[in-house]
Amino acid sequence: MVAGIVNVLVAAVGLVGIIGGVTIMTGAYNVAATEPHYPITVSLFAAARDRAIAVRAKGITPPADWPERIDLNKGFRSYHEMCVVCHAAPGLNDSVVRKGLNPEPPKLTEDRVQQRSDTELFWIIKYGIKMSGMPAFGPTHTEEEIWEVTAFLRQLDEMQPPDYKDLMEQSELSSLIDASSHDHPSKGSH
Numbered sequence: 001m002v003a004g005i006v007n008v009l010v011a012a013v014g015l016v017g018i019i020g021g022v023t024i025m026t027g028a029y030n031v032a033a034t035e036p037h038y039p040i041t042v043s044l045f046a047a048a049r050d051r052a053i054a055v056r057a058k059g060i061t062p063p064a065d066w067p068e069r070i071d072l073n074k075g076f077r078s079y080h081e082m083c084v085v086c087h088a089a090p091g092l093n094d095s096v097v098r099k100g101l102n103p104e105p106p107k108l109t110e111d112r113v114q115q116r117s118d119t120e121l122f123w124i125i126k127y128g129i130k131m132s133g134m135p136a137f138g139p140t141h142t143e144e145e146i147w148e149v150t151a152f153l154r155q156l157d158e159m160q161p162p163d164y165k166d167l168m169e170q171s172e173l174s175s176l177i178d179a180s181s182h183d184h185p186s187k188g189s190h
Helices: 002-026 039-057 072-082 096-100 118-127 143-156 161-170
Strands: none
Touching: 039 118, 072 143, 072 161, 118 143
8 A cells, every 4th residue: 555655646746757858858938027927836836935035034033122123224325225126115116127037026015015013024025035125235235224224115005105205305315316216218119
């Protein structure tokens, strides 16, 4: 009985391997960012992503007196420079980069983001997420800077477009080109 079950499992794994190999070798799976993922791909990746983040974030402890001691203006500045191009901001149009990403990055005001723990958000910012377009900022930013962005994300949920514009003006970022305002000529025009 056990030998029969083992043989069935070995055959099933072998069949999956053959189908996977044929799919890869023939190029049958379209990797173009303009094509949506299959629903099963989205579900499997989301489950693996969410579980991996939850497990790894459990070992992280926020700094003492967090978030009270965090400079939200620094968090805003980092958010505006690093995150807006993909995740947007209140009152700003989606950038051409955001429009071309697949999977589409979440707007960080969405419930699915805001429901994450502070340590999960910190982990995502620090380590990034493979095959999603989310870079790891840990190699280029200190933990304190990442906590500043995390604290700012908590404020973003309640922020209205005029509030974000005020922060841009206070931080002298309003003089910079808005990443969302970049336009291209229509196809075929020069």
